[in-house]
Amino acid sequence: MDVIQFQEYGSWHDSLTKNDLNVAAQNLEQGKVLYFPALSFELQDTEDRLLSPDCLKPPSKNISFDFRSGILKGSMHESPLALNLIEMLKRFSEHSLKLIEGVLPHYCSQLSVGRTSYRPAEISGRTSSYRKDDTRLHVDAFPSAPNQGHRILRVFSNINPHGQSRVWRLGEPFEEVARQFLPRIRKPLFGSSALLKALNITKSRRTPYDHYMLRMHDLMKGDLDYQIKAHQCVFQFPPNSTWIVMTDHVSHAAMAGQYVLEQTFYLPVSGMLNENLSPLRILERMTGCNLV
Ligand code: SIN
Ligand code: FE
Numbered sequence: 001m002d003v004i005q006f007q008e009y010g011s012w013h014d015s016l017t018k019n020d021l022n023v024a025a026q027n028l029e030q031g032k033v034l035y036f037p038a039l040s041f042e043l044q045d046t047e048d049r050l051l052s053p054d055c056l057k058p059p060s061k062n063i064s065f066d067f068r069s070g071i072l073k074g075s076m077h078e079s080p081l082a083l084n085l086i087e088m089l090k091r092f093s094e095h096s097l098k099l100i101e102g103v104l105p106h107y108c109s110q111l112s113v114g115r116t117s118y119r120p121a122e123i124s125g126r127t128s129s130y131r132k133d134d135t136r137l138h139v140d141a142f143p144s145a146p147n148q149g150h151r152i153l154r155v156f157s158n159i160n161p162h163g164q165s166r167v168w169r170l171g172e173p174f175e176e177v178a179r180q181f182l183p184r185i186r187k188p189l190f191g192s193s194a195l196l197k198a199l200n201i202t203k204s205r206r207t208p209y210d211h212y213m214l215r216m217h218d219l220m221k222g223d224l225d226y227q228i229k230a231h232q233c234v235f236q237f238p239p240n241s242t243w244i245v246m247t248d249h250v251s252h253a254a255m256a257g258q259y260v261l262e263q264t265f266y267l268p269v270s271g272m273l274n275e276n277l278s279p280l281r282i283l284e285r286m287t288g289c290n291l292v
Pocket of ligand 1: 247
């Protein structure tokens with residue numbers, strides 16, 4: 001099973017028993033989803049009006065907030081909803097950090113907090129270029145934001161008020177994905193990462209690791225045969241549930257659903273229980289090269 005369930009975990013301030021702490025971290029690092037069916041993110045009265053895709057500034061599909069810069073993206077900053085949105089995103093971010101402290105406490109000393117996002121648009125039927133199409137199986141890698149081997153750890157909560165689940169497909173283990181796509185990827189061109197940085201196309205240096213991850217992301221999404229034939233299962237995350245997943249490692253696709261909150265964290269591989277399970281170390285073993 002690709003999903004490990006923590007049925008009893010019902011509050012953002014809970015913590016797991018010692019035995020469950022090991023179960024959680026080991027399973028997460030092996031590419032499983034940690035699923036909390038009874039952990040729900042409650043909206044405040046004034047926040048009900050945020051349950052509308054009208055919060056989005058077209059053509060954005062998500063709203064995101066970055067605490068370090070205070071920048072809200074994807075929504076009208078001047079809109080009266082902006083303060084409400086920021087408040088909700090801040091609270092979700094604080095709750096997510098509490099959840100990580102309760103479930104994966106040994107990550108906390110090395111964890112950094114990334115963006116918080118709100119996804120108020122229905123996914124199914126949405127059109128986009130194949131690279132941006134998250135209904136296709138992929139591992140997360142972002143062209144303008146190289147993460148240089150750090151793990152991408154994400155907390156999601158479904159806040160849908162109409163009983164609608166977030167429907168995901170979960171694909172093959174990372175090693176299996178890499179085994180199929182790595183042979184199709186050329187080595188990065190010498191000097192290309194400095195050029196991308198100099199041209200401000202990337203925010204930081206695109207390492208060989210980022211190059212391989214990005215090519216894998218694009219090749220997976222671009223291969224329709226693979227999308228159908230890859231070993232996969234469907235999982236539905238109902239409203240009022242929460243899940244944690246390392247999206248750089250777990251092949252995933254979001255097929256349907258509306259109104260989800262997400263918090264991103266970054267973790268250096270040295271912060272893992274077993275860094276040999278990271279995409280960085282797996283790709284280094286497979287290519288025989290240092291990639292960061
Ligand atoms: C994704 O990370 O590909 C999308 C997940 C979601 O919005 O449910
Ligand atoms: Fe993704």
